[in-house]
Amino acid sequence: MSESGLAHLVVAVLRRDVMASLRRGSEWSNPLVFFVMVCALFPLGIGPQPDRLAELAPGILWVVALLASLLATDSLFRGDFDDATLEQMLLSHQSLYPQVLAKTLAHWLMTGLPLSILSPVLGVLLQLPATGMLALMVSLLLGTTVLSFIGAIGAALTVGLRKGGLLLSLIVLPLYIPVLIFGSSAVKSAVAGGEYFPQLAMLGVFYLVAIALSPLAICGALRISVDQ
C-alpha cells in the first residue's frame, strides 16, 4: 500500500466516523453530561467544604473522566457491528490496522477531547486550585487517548455479545490503573507546586505504546467477534 493510499484510508475512516458521531449528537454529548453530573454528585456526597474538595479534586476528576471514557467506549464498534459495516472493514484488502487506528482516534476526538477541554470548568466547580488546571488538561488529553485505545480492545472483544456494557468495564478497568495513577498524580503534583513533567512524560510513553500496540489486539479481537 502506498503512503498516500494509507493517508486516504485513514482520512476517509476518520471523516466518516466523526461525521456519523456529530450527526447523532448523543454519542459525544452523553459522556460530557455524565462527566458534569457525576462531578456534581461529589460535593453533595462529601460536603461542600472548599479545602476538602480541593484536596480530593484531582482524584475525583480523573476517576470520573475515566468512567465517562469507559462508558463511551462500549459504542465504539457496536454501531458498525450491528449495521454490518464492520464486515466491510474486515473484508477490505487494505490492512485493518490503520482503519482501527483511525476509528479509535475519531472516537477520542468525539469523547476524550471534549472531556479534556471541559475539565477546567469542572475543576473550578470542585475548587481545584488554578495551578493544577494546565496539568489537568494536558494529563487528560494524553490519558484519555490511552484509555480510548485500551478500551477499544475491550469493546472489540465484547462487541458480538448482547450484554456487553458491564462486562466491558470488568475487563478494561484493571488495565486503566497505570493511566489513573500517573494522571491524577500529575495534577496533584501541580497543585502542590511540584514538578509534574515526569508524570506527563510517563503518560506520553503510555500514549505511544498504546497507539503502536493496541490496534494489533483490537484487530484480532474484531476478527474473533465477527467470527461467531
Next chain:
Amino acid sequence: MLGIGSKFLKENSALSISSTFHKWGSPRWFYQFSARLMPWLAGLSLLLLVGGAVWGLAFVPPDYKQGNSFRIIYIHVPASAVAMGAYMTMAIAGAIHLIWRMKLAAMVMKAIAPIGASLTFLALLTGAVWGKPTWGTWWVWDARITSVLILFFLYLGIIALHQAFENRDAAAKACAVLAIVGAVNIPIIYWSVEWWYSLHQPASISFTGQSTIHPTMLRPLMATLSGMYLFFGWLLLLFVRVEILDRERNTRWVQDLICGESR
C-alpha cells in the same frame, strides 16, 4: 492425504487443524500421557506442601519482629507466586492457541482461570489475616497487596469474558487476546503501583520486608513454594483432562475409555 484429513476431523468433530504441535496438540495423546504423570505430581506436591507447612508451623523459630504470625508466609507467598505464574502461563497458552491453533492450549487456558483466581483470592485473604496481628489492620494499601488485588481483577475479567460467549472457540480466542493484553500490562501495572506506593509511603512498616528473613525460615518456604507449583500442575491436569473428555465426547476413544471403565 485430503481424505485422511477430513476423516480424522470428522472423527474428532474438530474445527481447527493443529499442525506443528501434532503430538503435543493431540488431546488423546495428552490424556494418556498425563495419566502417568498424575500420581507422581499428586504425591510429591502433597508431601512438599504438608511437610513444608508442618516444618514451618512447628519447627522454625518465630520472627524476632513479627512473632508467630510470620508463619503465614508459608502459604501466602506460594499462593501469590503461583497465582502470578499461572497468569503468565495462561497468557502463553493463549498465544500458542492463537498462533498455532492448538486446541489443547485453549483447554489449558480455560482450566487455569478458576485455579489462578482461587490462588489469588487465597493470597489476598492470607495477606489480610497476616496484617491484622502484625500491623493491627486487616487491609493496607500496600504496593504488593494492591498488585495482587489487581491480578485478582484481571482473573475475574477473564472468567467473566469466557462465560459471556456462547461459542467455545470464540470464547477461547477472545480470552487468549485478553490474557495476552493483560500479561503485557502486568509489568506496567506492577511498576506503576510500586511507584504510586513510594509516593504515598505511610509511616508504618512495609510488607516488603522478606529479604531480611533468616535462612532457617527460608527452607520450609522453598518446600511449600515448590509444593504449590506441583499442586498447581496437578490441579491443572485434573481440569484439562475433564475438558478433554467434555470436548471429545463424540469421539470413539473417549466413549470406549469411559464405557470400558464402567463395564
Next chain:
Amino acid sequence: MSMRRQAGVVLANTGLEVKQLYSDRDDRVLFADLCFQLRAGELVQIAGPNGSGKTSLLRILAGLSSRYAGEVLWQGKSLLKHRHEYLQELLYIGHGAGIKAVLSPLENLRWSCALRGLNNNDDQILSALAKVGLSGFEEQACHSLSAGQQRRVNLARLFCIPASLWILDEPFTAIDQRGVTEIERWLSEFVSEGGAVLLTTHHRLSFAQDFKVVTLGEVAHV
C-alpha cells in the same frame, strides 16, 4: 468496467473451489463433504431451508468465518494463505444493512470505496446510485429512505467497486418485483462479462444463462 473484464481473464482457470468442506454449529453438522466449483462466467445458487447453513457457508467463503474444516481454494491457492489477493477480487454483500443510517448514500459509498483504495471517484458513485434508481437521493440521510432503497444503496457497491467475484446473501430482500428483475439482469450482465456470482435466495431465479444450484441441508444429522 474494463477492470472487471481484465480480472475475468485471470479468473478463467479455476475460480473458487470448495473441497470437502465441513462445518458444524453447537454439535449439529451443517454440511460435510461439501464440494463444488465456481468458475469465471458462472453463477451458483446456494439453496436450502432456514438453518441449513447458507449464510454460514457464504461467511466462510468470504473469509469472515474460520469455523470449518476442509479446503477453500481461490485460483488453485488456499484462501488462508492468499487472503490479500482474494479480497481484492471479492465483493461480499451480507444480509446486514451494510450502510450507516445517519450518513447519506454518497457518504456511505465514498467510505466503502475508500476501504477498497478508491478515492475521489464521486462520478462513479453517482452513476452507480443512478443505476440502482437512487438519483435525487444521493445527499439524503439513509434513515429517511425506505428499506428497499437502503438495500439498493448497499447493492450500489456492485457498480463502484471492481471485483471478479460477487458473494451475495439474499440480495433480493426488501426489493420490489421490478427491482428483482433488474438485479437479475445485472447479475446476468456481470456473468457474461466473465464475473462469478455466488448467491443465496429463497426467490425463484429467472436467469438468462445456465446456473448451478448447490442444495444444503441434505446431510444426515449426527
Next chain:
Amino acid sequence: MYFESISDLLRMSGHGPYVWFCYGVSALVLSILVGVARSRRKQAEQQIRAIVRRKKASTSSTSQH
C-alpha cells in the same frame, strides 16, 4: 519442635487463630478446587455414557426394522 507443647503450638502466643485460620482456609479452597474437578469429571462421564446409550439404542432399533 520449637513449641513446648501442643497447646502452645495451637496458641502460638496469641497469633494462633490467625495462622491456623489461614492454613485452614487454604486447605479448604484447595480441596474445593479438587472437588470441583472431580464432580465435573463425573458429570462429563455421565454425559458420555448417555451419548453411548442413545447411540446403541438407535443402532439396535434400526437393525430391528
